Amino acid sequence: PVSRLPEVGTTIFTVMSALAQQHGAVNLGQGFPDFAGDPALLDLVTEAMQAGLNQYPPMTGVPALREAVSRKIERQHGRRYDPDTEITITAGATQALLTAVLALVHPGDEVIVLDPCYDSYVPAITLAGARAVRVPLRVDDFGPDFDAIGAALSPRTRAIIINTPHNPSGRIWREDEREALTRLLAPTEVLVISDEVYEHMVFDGQVHASASASPELAARTVVVSSFGKTFHVTGWKVGYVAAPAVLMAEFRKVHQFNVFTVNTPMQHALARYLAEPAHYEGLPDFYQRKRDLFRAGLAASRLVLLPCEGSYFQCVDYSPVSALDDEAFCRWLTTEVGVAAIPLSPFCATPPQRRIARFCFAKQDATLTRALERLAAL
Ligand code: PMP
Numbered sequence: 219p220v221s222r223l224p225e226v227g228t229t230i231f232t233v234m235s236a237l238a239q240q241h242g243a244v245n246l247g248q249g250f251p252d253f254a255g256d257p258a259l260l261d262l263v264t265e266a267m268q269a270g271l272n273q274y275p276p277m278t279g280v281p282a283l284r285e286a287v288s289r290k291i292e293r294q295h296g297r298r299y300d301p302d303t304e305i306t307i308t309a310g311a312t313q314a315l316l317t318a319v320l321a322l323v324h325p326g327d328e329v330i331v332l333d334p335c336y337d338s339y340v341p342a343i344t345l346a347g348a349r350a351v352r353v354p355l356r357v358d359d360f361g362p363d364f365d366a367i368g369a370a371l372s373p374r375t376r377a378i379i380i381n382t383p384h385n386p387s388g389r390i391w392r393e394d395e396r397e398a399l400t401r402l403l404a405p406t407e408v409l410v411i412s413d414e415v416y417e418h419m420v421f422d423g424q425v426h427a428s429a430s431a432s433p434e435l436a437a438r439t440v441v442v443s444s445f446g447k448t449f450h451v452t453g454w455k456v457g458y459v460a461a462p463a464v465l466m467a468e469f470r471k472v473h474q475f476n477v478f479t480v481n482t483p484m485q486h487a488l489a490r491y492l493a494e495p496a497h498y499e500g501l502p503d504f505y506q507r508k509r510d511l512f513r514a515g516l517a518a519s520r521l522v523l524l525p526c527e528g529s530y531f532q533c534v535d536y537s538p539v540s541a542l543d544d545e546a547f548c549r550w551l552t553t554e555v556g557v558a559a560i561p562l563s564p565f566c567a568t569p570p571q572r573r574i575a576r577f578c579f580a581k582q583d584a585t586l587t588r589a590l591e592r593l594a595a596l
């Protein structure tokens with residue numbers, strides 16, 4: 219067969235954005251802000267370009283950006299990653315995830331993912347010639363089920379991919395859950411790929427339980443993040459990976475033949491911008507206010523709000539409103555109600571047990587208000 223990914227079509231995000239555009243719906247589907255990044259950050263890119271910083275940067279990323287990332291992680295989680303050997307700048311988290319899997323996972327290996335999971339994980343595992351072992355998160359609260367994860371471990375398990383704050387549910391891992399994973403993996407050689415792209419979107423004063431904050435776990439973990447989320451510039455596609463030097467050396471072998479390196483002026487701009495912690499430390503308040511605005515508006519509808527602890531996604535149980543399956547419901551909502559949302563099925567191996575749709579609230583207040591006017595009638 220020609221296809222290496224016979225099961226894969228076009229991503230649900232692309233499909234729903236196209237449908238929203240076609241029907242003039244308010245697009246709360248695909249996760250991206252509809253507002254500009256900080257003008258000060260945009261100016262830094264122009265400055266870098268004008269200063270002639272337009273040729274290949276080092277393969278691993280601009281040194282000033284790797285240093286800034288290292289300082290940020292140390293400030294937040296108390297672990298120092300060596301910018302020369304333990305941090306690499308990537309073309310967003312998607313490339314980082316694929317590269318990490320291709321670098322570390324062998325054909326015939328098993329990789330555990332926790333369903334629902336982001337849609338790029340399983341195809342990455344398939345492309346590595348490995349098998350994804352899909353372990354459901356708990357149905358009630360999307361928390362990790364360590365009995366189920368333990369039962370899924372086998373001599374072939376090479377890695378587990380975790381994600382906190384979680385897309386699509388917004389669930390964040392507790393520190394004791396991170397410790398439970400650490401204990402579970404202690405007798406094994408299983409690696410961890412920790413997708414932390416929403417690391418700076420954690421609400422209600424809670425702490426982001428980064429894998430990098432636990433020395434034992436960090437020693438076997440590749441941490442992945444993305445500036446697109448943190449600085450409202452998803453189209454820039456710049457992210458980073460932090461990992462112990464032995465793992466990073468393998469990551470870089472693949473990275474150099476995958477993208478080799480990532481656009482130079484953005485890296486210089488991000489390096490200068492990241493040096494000021496206020497630029498990311500204000501993010502929880504910024505998004506918590508939008509979350510609360512959106513939740514207050516939805517309270518008027520029959521949609522049942524699920525908890526939103528982090529990320530920029532709000533999930534609802536729509537069963538009081540419709541008996542459609544989630545893909546059909548999201549299409550109906552887009553074409554008939556005029557608000558696009560994302561179904562959970564594409565994040566799962568088997569259809570979800572509950573009727574849930576995901577909204578993105580990384581939008582201007584006016585956009586959220588327009589959507590709420592339409593949703594309140596449900
Ligand atoms: N992981 C998760 C959980 C995401 O939600 C996304 C994108 N929304 C990515 C990875 C990919 O990030 P990037 O755009 O930086 O490739």
Ligand code: GLN
Pocket residue numbers: 229231232247248249250385
């Ligand atoms: N990660 C974003 C989301 O979950 C979308 C990214 C994409 O379109 N691939 O909505």
